[in-house]
Amino acid sequence: MNRERKAQQQSPQAWTAEKLRSLLHDELAGDEVLVISNREPYIHEQSGDSIVLRRPASGLVTAVEPVMRACSGTWIAHGSGSADRATVDSHDHLQVPPKRPEYTLRRVWLSEEEEAGYYYGFSNEGLWPLCHMAHVRPVFRTSDWEQYVAVNQRFADVVIAEARTDDPVVLVQDYHFALLPRMIREKLPKATIIMFWHIPWPNPESFGICPWREELLQGLLGNTLLGFHTPFHCKNFLDTVDRYLETRIEYEASTITHGGDLTQVEPYPISIAWPEPDTTSDVIQAKKIFRHELNLPEAHCLALGVDRLDYTKGIVERFQALDRLLETHPDLVGKITLLQIAAPSRSSLDEYQNLEVRVRKLALDINQRYENTVAPTIILRIEHYDGEQLTHCYRSSDVCLVTSLHDGMNLVAKEFIAARDDELGVLILSQFTGAARELHEALIINPYHIEQGAQALYRAITMPELEQRERMRSMRQRVRDFNVYRWAGLMLLDAARLRRRQRVSEKIDSHSHQGLR
Ligand code: GDG
Numbered sequence: 463m464n465r466e467r468k469a470q471q472q473s474p475q476a477w478t479a480e481k482l483r484s485l486l487h488d489e490l491a492g493d494e495v496l497v498i499s500n501r502e503p504y505i506h507e508q509s510g511d512s513i514v515l516r517r518p519a520s521g522l523v524t525a526v527e528p529v530m531r532a533c534s535g536t537w538i539a540h541g542s543g544s545a546d547r548a549t550v551d552s553h554d555h556l557q558v559p560p561k562r563p564e565y566t567l568r569r570v571w572l573s574e575e576e577e578a579g580y581y582y583g584f585s586n587e588g589l590w591p592l593c594h595m596a597h598v599r600p601v602f603r604t605s606d607w608e609q610y611v612a613v614n615q616r617f618a619d620v621v622i623a624e625a626r627t628d629d630p631v632v633l634v635q636d637y638h639f640a641l642l643p644r645m646i647r648e649k650l651p652k653a654t655i656i657m658f659w660h661i662p663w664p665n666p667e668s669f670g671i672c673p674w675r676e677e678l679l680q681g682l683l684g685n686t687l688l689g690f691h692t693p694f695h696c697k698n699f700l701d702t703v704d705r706y707l708e709t710r711i712e713y714e715a716s717t718i719t720h721g722g723d724l725t726q727v728e729p730y731p732i733s734i735a736w737p738e739p740d741t742t743s744d745v746i747q748a749k750k751i752f753r754h755e756l757n758l759p760e761a762h763c764l765a766l767g768v769d770r771l772d773y774t775k776g777i778v779e780r781f782q783a784l785d786r787l788l789e790t791h792p793d794l795v796g797k798i799t800l801l802q803i804a805a806p807s808r809s810s811l812d813e814y815q816n817l818e819v820r821v822r823k824l825a826l827d828i829n830q831r832y833e834n835t836v837a838p839t840i841i842l843r844i845e846h847y848d849g850e851q852l853t854h855c856y857r858s859s860d861v862c863l864v865t866s867l868h869d870g871m872n873l874v875a876k877e878f879i880a881a882r883d884d885e886l887g888v889l890i891l892s893q894f895t896g897a898a899r900e901l902h903e904a905l906i907i908n909p910y911h912i913e914q915g916a917q918a919l920y921r922a923i924t925m926p927e928l929e930q931r932e933r934m935r936s937m938r939q940r941v942r943d944f945n946v947y948r949w950a951g952l953m954l955l956d957a958a959r960l961r962r963r964q965r966v967s968e969k970i971d972s973h974s975h976q977g978l979r
Contacts, residue, residue, distance in 0.1 A: 477948035479735070482532040485951055489958035494627050495535030498617055498642065499635035500581060502539035502567060503527050504558050506549045513545040515560060519770055519805035519846060521732075521873045522635055522660050528735040529633075529950040531564045538620055540581075541569030570620055572613065579609025581638065586808050589637045592672055593661045594868040596774045598813055602673050611641060614681075618645035628652050631957060634685070636660045641677065644684030647723070652968075654961045656687045656953060658730065661870045662896075663695040666705040679707055683720045686964075687957050689730040691870045691896035696727050726960060730953050731900060733946045734876045737853070745857050745884035752858035756801065758837050763798040763923050766859035768852060768874045770807035771844060773817050776865035776892060776909040777804065781824045781840060783865070783915025788832050788839065790916060796834035798923060800863070801841045801855065818844065856881035861922040863890045864897070865909040871896035875904070876941045885934045888922035890915070900940060903933035 486492070503523050505516045517523070530537055541547065541554070550556045550569055557563035572580070583606030591598040617639065621632060629652035634642050636659065643655045669675060679702065682688060690696050696716060703718055704711055710719040718725045743751075753760055765784070769775040784800050804821065808814045825842040832839045847855070856862065862878040872895040879889065879901070891897060891904035898906055905918045 477943070477945055477951055479528060479532045479947060482529065482947045482951050482954075485954060486533050489955060490631060490961070494625065494630040495533045495633065496621055496624060496630050497526060497530060497535060497537045497633045497635065498621060498639060499523075499526065499537070499539050500585070500638040502541060502543075502546075502569065503530070503537065504556075504560065504567060505543035506545040507543050508545040508548075513548065516543070516846075517849060519807070521871070524734060524873055524877075525732050525946050525949065526633075526635060528946050531559075532947070532950075534565045536566045536568055536624055538568045538570060538617065538624060540572055540577075542572075542577075547571070568620065568624060570617060572616075576609050576613050576616075579603075579606040580613035582808065582811055584610035585638045587811060587813075588672070589640075590661070590774075592669065593637065593664055594774045595662075595664065595668065596867045598773055600671070607674055614639055614641040615645060618642055618649070621646055622649050625650060625653075629654065629961075631656065631954075631961075633658070641681035642684075644681040647684035652964075654687075654957050654964075655685045656689070656957050657682065657685045658689040658732070658953070659695070659699075659870075660691075660732070662868055663690055663698045663702070665698050666702040669698075669702045670706065675702075675706055679703055680720070683707075683709070683718060683723060683725050685725050686960050687726045687728065687953065689728055689953055691729065691731050692899055693729045695870075695896075696729050699727055724960075726956065728953075728956060730949050731896060731944065732871045732873070732949050733941060733944055734873055734880060735947070736942045736945050737880050739883060740853070740857075740881075743857075745882070745886070748854060748857045752854060756799070756841060758799060762837060763861075764859045765798060765800045765861040765863055765919070765923075766855055766878075767800060767802040767804075767863050767865075768847075768855065768877075769804055771804040771809075771814065771818060771821070772807055773813060774867055774869060776867045777802065777817075777821050778824060779867070779909045779912065779915065780863050780865040781821070781828060782912045783863075783909075783919055784839065785828050785831070786912050786916035787919045791920065794923075795832045795839070796836035799837050799839060799841060801859070802843065803847055803852070803855065804842070804844045805846045806844060852877070853881050856887075857884075859887060861888045861890060861919065863919075864892060864895060865890070865907070865915065866892045866895050867909060869895040869897070875901060879934065879937045879941050882934055882938070885931045885938065886927060887934060888925055888930055889933075889937070890918045890922055900944065901937050903936045 501518050501520045501523055507514050546569055554569045556567045558567045587601040592600040632653050632655045634657040643657055716727045767780055788795055825840040828840055829838050856878045864872050864875045875891055875897040889904040891906055892909045893906050907914050907918045
């Protein structure tokens with residue numbers, strides 16, 4: 463690890479939007495920044511005669527948006543909203559955030575067929591289950607793969623068209639674009655290409671079942687810098703490359719050399735922007751109002767789950783843990799309710815439809831089993847909440863349950879902590895999240911172990927305030943310091959260092975060519 467990076471990690475305080483902005487200015491000298499992701503940060507939907515603006519439920523958008531605001535670049539993404547075309551200019555551009563523009567959104571249009579093959583098919587029926595060990599079998603169809611290749615090429619063409627210089631800084635986001643770095647590198651060899659893989663990277667055996675494993679790996683080695691959430695995912699990636707490609711790997715330096723290109727592989731644990739203090743309401747007041755809204759008694763214990771409705775999030779296991787708690791402590795029936803917010807996601811896929819049926823049925827069964835006159839055991843809301851409503855939920859709950867079967871990081875855990883300026887509330891956190899590597903004061907559980915989940919819930923709802931405060935204070939400190947600006951800042955510092963190194967070696971090459979002449 464270089465000295466600069468070590469120092470940054472040891473004194474993490476005060477990573478702010480302002481610091482990131484000045485870092486971009488000093489280290490990258492105001493170079494052009496292009497971000498590419500599948501999901502766009504602002505979606506326009508037609509609703510009757512009017513157009514409504516929606517923010518998607520996505521961890522990636524939550525993390526990348528503050529970075530874009532800080533660097534005023536161009537964000538290239540799939541225009542997926544029904545009114546998206548009606549809200550761009552003739553270059554498919556839109557200045558966002560709409561109320562106070564800070565950067566440019568460039569929308570890319572995909573046909574239904576392209577979206578079905580590239581997004582729903584290869585990305586979400588293939589790569590998503592391949593990288594998450596959640597026991598859902600990946601589906602690999604040649605036709606999906608062909609669309610994945612074609613759409614990656616479409617985005618590469620847009621990047622090249624949008625780039626104003628021959629050496630932009632390009633930030634590629636996530637598993638939808640494994641081939642994009644190589645495609646950009648071919649046209650813009652001097653670009654600094656940074657990619658962040660937001661989901662886990664599996665071990666070589668698991669990854670090896672993908673029929674196009676070599677192509678994916680070669681695509682990813684077009685990157686200058688490739689980031690994962692944890693050192694463990696980095697190691698899995700290096701091992702996978704080692705197994706399937708002819709390359710030179712320096713494990714100490716965490717670099718891979720392939721066909722003359724060097725890729726640095728590093729962990730950058732993602733995070734959130736620390737929120738402004740909430741001066742509008744205190745938590746006691748918020749709790750009261752919220753219980754009233756949900757028709758619950760004032761002293762009622764409220765547990766909370768917030769997820770995209772996805773089989774990796776362990777929603778079924780969470781319900782089972784609550785079921786087990788009430789089975790072992792019948793005195794708690796009518797005293798605790800779990801509010802589960804499940805934002806609809808990828809709902810055209812069979813696996814997701816099956817999950818919805820399962821989750822709805824289990825909630826119903828549990829509510830019938832513990833029927834009482836005071837409150838339902840589970841309030842299930844399969845709908846999209848807006849950001850403010852979510853904060854309200856975080857602030858009003860006694861316990862937050864994050865029980866993912868596998869999760870790159872999990873931002874909900876960090877959002878819950880950030881919202882608790884009263885320093886109360888307990889986080890139950892799956893050991894299979896990246897977040898568990900940082901938030902040691904949470905109650906860490908194996909979500910597959912239902913009994914353990916039930917015990918953690920019991921411990922959470924009976925935890926003395928003093929202990930809650932101790933744990934929460936420490937976690938708040940961590941999330942405040944290790945925020946999303948630090949995530950982006952460390953990545954960009956490393957990129958700037960690699961960019962300088964590349965420029966020096968280009969100069970040396972050109973001198974030695976001149977010398978030879
Ligand atoms: C991927 C990785 C990694 C949820 N429901 C609503 C809503 N959300 C927001 C949450 C949070 C985000 O969506 C979910 O983030 P997660 O990190 O929990 O999960 P993924 O979407 O699976 O994200 C994950 C992340 O990328 C970042 O790298 O942490 O491991 O899987 O911000 O608040 N937001 C709104 N309405 C909802 O109903 N507005």
